[in-house]
Amino acid sequence: MAIRGTEIKIQGLTHRYTPRSPLTFNHIDLASPPGEALAIIGRSGCGKSTLLHILAGIHKPTEGRVLLDGTAITAPSPRWVMMFQAPHLFPWMTVSQNVGVGLSFGRWSKQKTEDRVKEAIKLVELEAWADNNVQDLSGGQQQRVALARSLVMEPELLLLDEPFSALDAFTRSSLQKDVRSIAKRKGFNIVFVTHDIDEAVIMGDRAVIMAGSPGNIVHELDIDLPDPRDRTDPSVQALRTRLMTMFQEAANYKKPESATLA
Amino acid sequence: MSSAMTPAAGGGFSRLLERFGWAVAGIGLVAGLWFLASLWIASNPTTKTFTAFGLIPTLQAFPELWAAGKIQAAAAASGYRLGMGLLIAIAIGAPIGVLMGRIKWFNNFTNSPFQFVRMISPLAWMPLAVLVFSTWNGSIIFLIAIASVWPVMFATAAGLAKVDPAWFKVARNLGAKPWHMLTKVIMPAIMFDVLSGIRLALGVAWIVLVPAEYLGVTSGLGYAIEDARETLSYNHLTALVVTIGIIGYFLDGILVALIKRASWHRGGVA
Secondary structure (H helix, E strand, O other): OOOOOOOEEEEEEEEEOOOOOOEEEEEEEEEEOOOOEEEEEOOOOOOHHHHHHHHOOOOOOOEEEEEEOOEEOOOOEOOEEEEOOOOOOOOOOEHHHHHOHHHHOOOOOHHHHHHHHHHHHHHOOOHHHOOOEHHHOOHHHHHHHHHHHHHOOOOOEEEEEOOOOOOOHHHHHHHHHHHHHHHHHHOOEEEEEEOOHHHHHHHOOEEEEEEOOOEEEEEEEEOOOOOOOOOOOHHHHHHHHHHHHHHHHHHOOOOOOHHHOO | OHHHHHHHHOOHHHHHHHHHHHHHHHHHHHHHHHHHHHHHHHHOHHHHHHHHHOHHHHHHHHHHHHHOOHHHHHHHHHHHHHHHHHHHHHHHHHHHHHHHHHOHHHHHHHHHHHHHHHOOOHHHHHHHHHHHOOOHHHHHHHHHHHHHHHHHHHHHHHHHHOOOHHHHHHHHHOOOOHHHHHHHHHHHHHHHHHHHHHHHHHHHHHHHHHHHHOOOOOOOHHHHHHHHHHOOOHHHHHHHHHHHHHHHHHHHHHHHHHHHHHOOOOOOOO
8 A cells, every 4th residue: 555645835824823913924835745754843832833733734824825736735634644742542442443543434344444454553563452442552552553543544644743752762763763664665745843853853854944933944954864764873963963053043043024024 | 342351350250259249248237127127116016017017028028019010010110201201311411411511602501590400309390290291101201301311411511521622633633524523532432421420310310200100190119109008008018119229229230330331431430
């Protein structure tokens, strides 16, 4: 089930929560080619999470649009699936039932559902837990279930909102590698939001840095590293340092043409 | 589900046996006290006429009543009223409870009138019910329904208030329609609370049923008790009272079992 990635085009995206509230971000343009893993880095409050929610169709932009292979994103869809900070599993269900829940919302045959669920559980290496209640699982395992629940939909685009920030360092690092390798194997796009430079370097093909208020994309860096990526590798370290420098510059960033605000 | 239960199943049979043992001992104690009291009643000249209230005569009344088909007929008539009343209470209480838990203004809007009406004793409605409904059955079912609708309604609303809003976000994100929100998220999430409410409702309904049947009707357990009193068959009276207890106990047991099955909470809720 190789999935072709999708071409994402963000065009003139502007957002404010209410007509009276200040702009969250103003006129963002960004494109991502099929199969790319794109990291959006920024401090909290720069609008990166809002941007991701618009990509998921959960929030609506005030102006501008997001196109996925030419189709405008206006509502959630199994084609673009978001993975949240916490797993939010259904505690009355087993691992398998949780993984298959998205399929149960559509018209899938029992056999097809079973096959897909099995494959997704295998991808996240939870075969031994398939029939357990999810409350038996550790936090990291639960987030794996949430990942499988997203993967089972075979999305063209997987959106991740700081999905591993609540996990311990070891679990986080292994999940980061897994997500990247699964995405590369399957060929779908990833857009993920993080404030963790390491996460961007380990998982991303490219990183954009958002800063300012209203938020804007102030820097961009290709993460051109071979896989698998190792934190201790000097080339990874070098990129990490570059990205960190950019991030610090961005922290001092003030939008030059502040006229747009007034 | 079953594999999630396995850790608790260790030594399950012996634990069951132990609980059964305690239950038998408890009931035995009550029976023993009753027996001692009946000895005292029989030995006391002023109370001697009430000897039939004792344990032994009561136990003797069961086969008589059963053979005459009185217990079965009374239980069937009462069971029908109880069942219909509860069904109506659930059909009205659960959906309104869902609205109360889901829509804030609706909850604010309805809370005061509901809390007010709830505090009116179900039996206070009786004269009104008799006037409104053309049959006694109708008014008794109404009384049971109005007594049991509140626990169902409020338990459902409370259950819904505990539902994690993130579950809706996740479900919507995976393509759930509003219908799925109800069947796949809300219903399994609150089934435990709804059943707990029904359990409370059953208790109230069972209490209301008997006095309601003291009036007008010529069938049911309440009527049978009145009938036994009027014919001075005291042992029949106590046997019917015990029957009410037994049926109530088993109905409650069924609901406890259902509640356990619907419970997904971890950490000793039952």
